[in-house]
C-alpha cells in the first residue's frame with residue numbers, strides 16, 4: 504500500500520532525529536539533577552568539587568583538559584569505570600573509585616555532565 508510509505512518514513516525520520524539528539528555529543532539533554540545525584544551517591548564529590556581542586560582535580564579542570572577532544576566522553580567514562588591507582592593531592596596513592604552505575608549510557612551522561620563544567 505503505497506500511501507502508507509510516507510507515514511512510515513516520517514516515523515523513521517522522527518526516530519532518527521530523537522536518537523540523534525540523545526547520542527550526538529553536545530546536544531544531549533542531560534538530566535543534570537539526576538546525574539549530579541549519582542555523582543554524589545558515589546562519593547565522587549568528596550574528591551571532585553565543581554571549581555575547587557580537592558583530593559582530585561576540580562570538574563572545571565577536567566572539562567578544560569578534555570576541551571575539544573572528540574573522545575573526551577569515552578575517556579572520562581573510562582576513568583570512572585576502570586579504577587586503578589591515582590595520586591591524591593596529599594601525595595598518597597589510592598585506587599580510583601569505580602562508579603556504581605551499570606548502564607553505559609548513564610555513565611556517558613555523567614561524563615558529559617562533568618565535561619559541561
Ligand code: HEC
Pocket residue numbers: 542545546547548549550551558559560565568579580582583589590591592597599600601602603617
Ligand atoms: C578518593 C578521591 C577520589 C574519589 C572518591 C573520586 N576521584 Fe576521580 N580522581 C581522583 C584523583 C586524585 C584523580 C586524578 C588522577 C590523576 O590525575 O592522576 C581523579 C581523576 C578523575 C578523572 C579524570 C581526570 C583526568 O584528568 O583525566 C575523572 C573523570 C574522575 N576522576 C571522575 C570521578 C568520578 C566519576 C568519581 C565517582 C565515581 C570519582 N572520580 C571519585 C580522586 C578521586
